[in-house]
Amino acid sequence: MNNLTTRIFVTDRTELDKAACVLAGGGLVAFPTETVYGLGVDACNSDAVARLYLAKGRPSFNPLIVHIGSIEAAQQFVDFDDTALALAQAFWPGALTLVLPLRHDSTISPLVTAGLGTLAIRVPDHGVANRLLAAFGGPIAAPSANPSGQVSPTKFAHVRDLMSGRIDGVIDGGDCGVGLESTIIAMKPVPTLLRAGGLPVEAIEAALGYNLALTGETSAPSSPGQLASHYAPKGTVRLNARSVETGETLLGFGPVEAVINLSSSGDLVQAAAGLFDALHQLNAMGAARIAVSPIPDHGLGRAINDRLRRAAAPR
Template sequence: MTLSTDILTTPTPAARLLAQGRLVAFPTETVYGLGGNALSDAAVAAIYAAKGRPRFNPLIIHLADIAQISRFAHLTDAAAILAQAFWPGPLTLVLPLAADHGLSPLVTAGLDTVAVRIPDLPLARDLLRLTDLPIAAPSANPSGRVSPTTAQHVLDGLSGKIDAVLDGGPCGVGLESTIVGFDPVPTLLRPGGLPTQAIERALGYPLALPDTGAKITAPGQLTSHYAPLGTVRLNAQSARPGETLLGFGAVKADLNLSPGGDLAQAAANLFRHLRTLDAQGARKIAVSPIPDTGLGQAINDRLRRAAAPRG
C-alpha cells in the first residue's frame, strides 16, 4: 500500500503516530532516523520493509533518558562511565538485554544484546518523552544508500513508504553515532560522530577493535553502505578524466567538504555533498585524502563503505 507522507513540525502528532505503530522519520543531531515502536513486531518489520534492510542487521533503540535503560538493558561498569560522560550525544552502546525487555526480536536480529542511544537534540528527546516508548530508528533512507541529514533527503528516498517526517531542520553532526560494544571489553564497532579519542580518554585506555570477519553485532557494519549512485575512488590527489572530485582542504575541486580542512565541517557536509553529486549525475567520484584522526576516522569509514564493491 502506498502512503501519503506528511511533514510535521511539532512532536505531538508524531508521537501519536508512533504509539499507533506507524513509521515516523525524525531528526537527531547525527542524521534523521526512521522511527517505529521497538516493542511491536509489526512496526519493526515495517521499518525493514520500508528501507529494504536485511533483517540480520540489528537496529538502535532511542530513549529519552538514562533512567529508561534498565527496562531494556544492563549498563556494565564501563558502559556506565561512557553513558555518564556522553549521553545525551552521538554515542550508541551495545548492551546485554534485560530479562523482561519486551523488545521485538527483530530489533536485535536475534542477538542477546541491544544497541541503545539517547540523542542530543531537544526535539528528538521531546518526541521520545511523549511516546514513553523505545523507538527503533535506523537512518531514514533506503538500505545501503546515503544517509539523510534533512527532511527533504528523507522524502527523496522514502516518500510514500512511511507515514510522516518530523522536520527539525539540518542535522548538526551529519554522521551517524559512534558505536561501542562490551564483549568482553570496550570495542569500537563503528566510528561516528563522537571521536574515538574522547571515548578512550573517558575510559582511561584504548578501545579494542573487532576481529576481521566477525559477525554483525551492530548497525553500520555492512561492507557496502552509505553509497552514492556513482562509483567512488579514495585518496585521490586529482580527478582522472570523467571523474568528479570531492575535495578536502586547499584543493581545486568540483565540490569541497571543507576548503579550510575542518573535519567537523567535513563530517556535517559529507552526506549532503554525496547527495548533491547524485543530483548532478556524477558517475565516477574521486575523493581527496582525509586525515584519519578525530572525526576523520568516521568520515573515512563511511567513504570506504561507499567505495566498496556492491552486491
C-alpha cells in the same frame, strides 16, 4: 509500501504529539537527531518493526539502534556494568551508542536485536528527538531514514525525496548538526569499537583511560553499521585521490579546486557535517565517477573515512 500518504509534521508540541500517536499506532515516522535523520518505530511492536525493514529494504539480520530519553529509561531494557554506566554518564545525551546485554524481562522486539542477546541503545542530543521520545513515552528503534545501503539523510529534503510514499510521516526539524551516525561501542567482553562515528574515538579512550579493542567488518553484524558496502552514492568512488582523472568529479577536502569541497580549510567537523549532503549533491549531478581527496584519519576523520570506504566498497 510505496503508496502511503506521508504526512509532514512540524516541531511544535501538538504536532509532535500527533507524530507520537502515529508511532503508537504502529506507524513509521522519520525524525531529526544530532547525527542523521532516523526512521522511527515502536521498538516493542514486532509488526511495526517488520514494516520498517520492508520500507528500508533492510536485511532483517542487521540489528537496529534504539533511542531512549535517559539512562534511567535505558536501564529498563539493558544491563549496565560500571564501565558502561561511566561512558553513558560522560557522553549521553550524544552521538554514542552502547551495545549492552539485553535484560531478560525486556519488552524490545526480537526483530530489533536480530535475535541477539544484546541491544544497541543511545540517548540522542537533539531537542526535537528528545521531545518526540517524551511524547511517545517509550523506546524508538530508528535506523537512518533512507533505503538500505544508500546515503544517509541529514536534511528534511533528503528524507522527503527518498522516503515519501514509503513511510507514514516525517518531522521537519531542519539540518542535523553532527552529520555522521553515532559511534558504536560494544561493552563485552571488553570495550570494542564497532563503528567510528560522530563522537571521536579519542574522546572515548580518554574517558576509559585505555584504547578500545577493534573489530572487523562482517556479513553477520553484531550491531548496526557493520555491513561492508553501505552509504553508497550512485557513482563509483575512488579514495585518496591526489589528482582527478578524465570523467571524474572531485569531492575535495582542503585547499583544492573541487566541484564540492567538504572543507576548504581542512576542518573535520565541517567535513563530517557536510559529508552525506555532498554525496546527495553528487547523486543529483549524475556523477558517475567520484574521486575523493585524502582525509586525515584521526578524530572525526576516522568516521568520515569509514563511511567513504563503505561507499567505495564493491556492490
